[in-house]
Amino acid sequence: xxxxxxxxxxxxxxxxxxxxxxxxxxxxxxxxxxxxxxxxxxxxxxxxxxxxxxxxxxxxxxxxxxxxxxxxxxxxxxxxxxxxxxxxxxxxxxxxxxxxxxxxxxxxxxxxxxxxxxxxxxxxxxxxxxxxxxxxxxxxxxxxxxxxxxxxxxxxxxxxxxxxxxxxxxxxxxxxxxxxxxxxxxxxxxxxxxxxxxxxxxxxxxxxxxxxxxxxxxxxxxxxxxxxxxxxxxxxxxxxxxxxxxxxxxxxxxxxxxxxxxxxxxxxxxxxxxxxxxxxxxxxxxxxxxxxxxxxxxxxxxxxxxxxxxxxxxxxxxxxxxxxxxxxxxxxxxxxxxxxxxxxxxxxxxxxxxxxxxxxxxxxxxxxxxxxxxxxxxxxxxxxxxxxxxxxxxxxxxxxxxxxxxxxxxxxxxxxxxxxxxxxxxxxxxxxxxxxxxxxxxxxxxxxxxxxxxxxxxxxxxxxxxxxxxxxxxxxxxxxxxxxxxxxxxxxxxxxxxxxxxxxxxxxxxxxxxxxxxxxxxxxxxxxxxxxxxxxxxxxxxxxxxxxxxxxxxxxxxxxxxxxxxxxxxxxxxxxxxxxxxxxxxxxxxxxxxxxxxxxxxxxxxxxxx
Amino acid sequence: xxxxxxxxxxxxxxxxxxxxxxxxxxxxxxxxxxxxxxxxxxxxxxxxxxxxxxxxxxxxxxxxxxxxxxxxxxxxxxxxxxxxxx
Numbered sequence: 001x002x003x004x005x006x007x008x009x010x011x012x013x014x015x016x017x018x019x020x021x022x023x024x025x026x027x028x029x030x031x032x033x034x035x036x037x038x039x040x041x042x043x044x045x046x047x048x049x050x051x052x053x054x055x056x057x058x059x060x061x062x063x064x065x066x067x068x069x070x071x072x073x074x075x076x077x078x079x080x081x082x083x084x085x086x087x088x089x090x091x092x093x094x095x096x097x098x099x100x101x102x103x104x105x106x107x108x109x110x111x112x113x114x115x116x117x118x119x120x121x122x123x124x125x126x127x128x129x130x131x132x133x134x135x136x137x138x139x140x141x142x143x144x145x146x147x148x149x150x151x152x153x154x155x156x157x158x159x160x161x162x163x164x165x166x167x168x169x170x171x172x173x174x175x176x177x178x179x180x181x182x183x184x185x186x187x188x189x190x191x192x193x194x195x196x197x198x199x200x201x202x203x204x205x206x207x208x209x210x211x212x213x214x215x216x217x218x219x220x221x222x223x224x225x226x227x228x229x230x231x232x233x234x235x236x237x238x239x240x241x242x243x244x245x246x247x248x249x250x251x252x253x254x255x256x257x258x259x260x261x262x263x264x265x266x267x268x269x270x271x272x273x274x275x276x277x278x279x280x281x282x283x284x285x286x287x288x289x290x291x292x293x294x295x296x297x298x299x300x301x302x303x304x305x306x307x308x309x310x311x312x313x314x315x316x317x318x319x320x321x322x323x324x325x326x327x328x329x330x331x332x333x334x335x336x337x338x339x340x341x342x343x344x345x346x347x348x349x350x351x352x353x354x355x356x357x358x359x360x361x362x363x364x365x366x367x368x369x370x371x372x373x374x375x376x377x378x379x380x381x382x383x384x385x386x387x388x389x390x391x392x393x394x395x396x397x398x399x400x401x402x403x404x405x406x407x408x409x410x411x412x413x414x415x416x417x418x419x420x421x422x423x424x425x426x427x428x429x430x431x432x433x434x435x436x437x438x439x440x441x442x443x444x445x446x447x448x449x450x451x452x453x454x455x456x457x458x459x460x461x462x463x464x465x466x467x468x469x470x471x472x473x474x475x476x477x478x479x480x481x482x483x484x485x486x487x488x489x490x491x492x493x494x495x496x497x498x499x500x501x502x503x504x505x506x507x508x509x510x511x512x513x514x515x516x517x518x519x520x521x522x523x524x525x526x527x528x529x530x531x532x533x534x535x536x537x538x539x540x541x542x543x544x545x546x547x548x549x550x551x552x553x554x555x556x557x558x559x560x561x562x563x564x565x566x567x568x569x570x571x572x573x574x575x576x577x578x579x580x581x582x583x584x585x586x587x588x589x590x591x592x593x594x595x596x597x598x599x600x601x602x603x604x605x606x607x608x609x610x
Numbered sequence: 611x612x613x614x615x616x617x618x619x620x621x622x623x624x625x626x627x628x629x630x631x632x633x634x635x636x637x638x639x640x641x642x643x644x645x646x647x648x649x650x651x652x653x654x655x656x657x658x659x660x661x662x663x664x665x666x667x668x669x670x671x672x673x674x675x676x677x678x679x680x681x682x683x684x685x686x687x688x689x690x691x692x693x694x695x696x
Contacts, residue, residue, distance in 0.1 A: 110661055128632060250655050286660075286661040290647035299640045329683060333673075
């Protein structure tokens with residue numbers, strides 16, 4: 001059975017297999033719609049959506065099981081560019097992208113779009129500076145490149161540390177998201193939902209490593225993109241916003257600016273007493289701050305997210321799985337294309353949701369309406385019951401003002417189908433999409449950490465004599481252990497999803513960006529420089545985060561805790577260059593290796609079965 | 611072992627392509643958004659231009675740039691005889 005997901009005929013048949021899979025999923029959605037018409041409850045439909053998709057992913061995971069090192073670490077290096085692009089897109093788009101991004105834009109307006117710009121433009125750096133060269137190198141993990149390029153165990157070890165910290169910060173947020181969605185859809189407590197989510201995640205990755213994760217991520221991308229786009233298109237056409245909403249929402253943006261003035265945005269006093277995590281609208285949507293500081297805050301956030309994208313090992317390692325250097329490059333372009341489909345839809349979704357809530361001329365508008373009639377709306381009652389929104393009549397006039405309506409950003413994705421009056425089946429679809437997004441990212445991250453620990457720490461540093469069987473056993477035990485640790489931390493609910501996600505990018509770029517880039521583009525970079533660059537950038541960045549977030553220090557020139565990569569990166573660059581130049585240049589063998597990385601043709605630099 | 615002058619030409623052209631690609635990247639990642647407030651006074655197909663560039667414009671440029679980059683790098687690899695055998 002395992003052979004089915006390994007052989008050449010499987011690769012040739014990929015378009016057919018995933019075509020049938022997509023068709024099958026659409027039939028399932030239709031079936032759910034029919035069940036809804038027959039009177040089956042929304043809860044049952046939600047459960048069926050989440051359970052059915054998880055069973056499919058787990059099935060793919062089990063069919064892709066392997067005992068070969070090459071298949072476990074790099075999917076046998078045979079994933080075609082387009083499919084690797086889909087897998088990367090799923091790997092990339094987290095529960096936060098899926099559930100929270102549109103809500104972030106809804107509340108943050110133009111300022112929040114820095115995330116959208118940063119999380120797409122980073123792929124230019126991945127394609128032009130990194131992915132093709134790392135593919136030619138032939139490593140299994142990112143620390144594998146650092147360890148071999150710079151030589152010695154210390155650089156490799158530091159690479160593992162930065163990778164583990166950045167990825168673990170990120171993975172707890174993903175397990176948290178799977179727990180939230182599982183808890184809501186299956187109606188189990190959050191603490192149980194977290195462990196249930198972890199079970200699904202491990203079923204996809206334990207037996208087949210990178211190969212299993214690749215083929216489940218492709219399946220998860222298909223579900224998540226359908227789940228994101230269908231409601232937006234449907235809503236847009238139902239509400240008369242236009243056939244392809246992404247291209248026509250300009251007028252809606254302008255209308256929102258008028259409505260903000262009408263509703264007195266910026267002139268109203270803040271109302272106290274909202275429940276935790278709920279916010280009232282207070283920032284203008286389209287207006288960009290007209291000061292050097294506002295521009296600076298925008299571009300520094302963009303910079304951290306972009307360099308972070310290009311340093312996050314769970315993304316870079318996806319490009320180790322393509323059959324050639326050329327395919328790795330193509331695959332980055334396809335990844336960005338598939339990510340773009342969701343990211344350019346999120347601002348449109350945020351705009352339409354805002355318009356529907358703000359515009360008194362629309363049937364869905366609630367601001368400026370009598371509170372009594374708003375409280376009678378079904379979606380208001382439903383989401384208020386689970387503390388996702390709240391209405392406080394601060395001035396007791398019985399009319400809902402902008403500053404009296406509080407909600408969680410997640411509502412924009414989760415509740416918009418209901419606000420627009422779409423059938424329940426769409427809500428089930430959205431839950432399945434959010435689950436797919438969170439699971440696929442969690443899988444990639446867990447695998448990145450476990451592979452670095454098993455390959456770089458255990459096999460390369462601790463026990464280089466270990467047999468294949470033992471190496472793969474260690475890899476799986478680590479996967480299980482790290483997953484459990486992640487679920488445990490997630491169940492403690494320590495940080496909000498967004499804070500943790502942005503930090504992962506800052507950690508990664510502070511410690512890894514320059515050691516990887518200069519390792520390829522600057523032959524003179526040596527071991528001492530890399531050690532100084534990784535350790536210095538990472539430690540100073542972490543110190544800054546600590547001081548700004550918990551140590552009571554005022555941020556320097558607007559560089560807050562979300563942007564601490566702006567401190568870590570320059571330190572890393574300067575230390576790496578200065579220390580490299582003060583110490584002897586790398587030996588001739590290393591320099592020849594760098595020359596070899598830069599040329600696509602020929603064998604990989606390190607032995608494929610290392 | 612391949613001829614060194616071809617390799618040097620390959621790396622020189624690869625570096626220029628990288629510089630051009632990253633220049634486009636820099637303009638649409640940073641320069642355009644630095645002037646977002648000013649651009650917002652211009653309307654583009656209904657959008658305030660500064661908002662549009664952040665919500666959609668830069669992203670479209672990124673996608674197109676990457677597909678162009680892939681083709682350009684392929685051509686360099688083939689011209690210099692270092693492309694992989696398919």
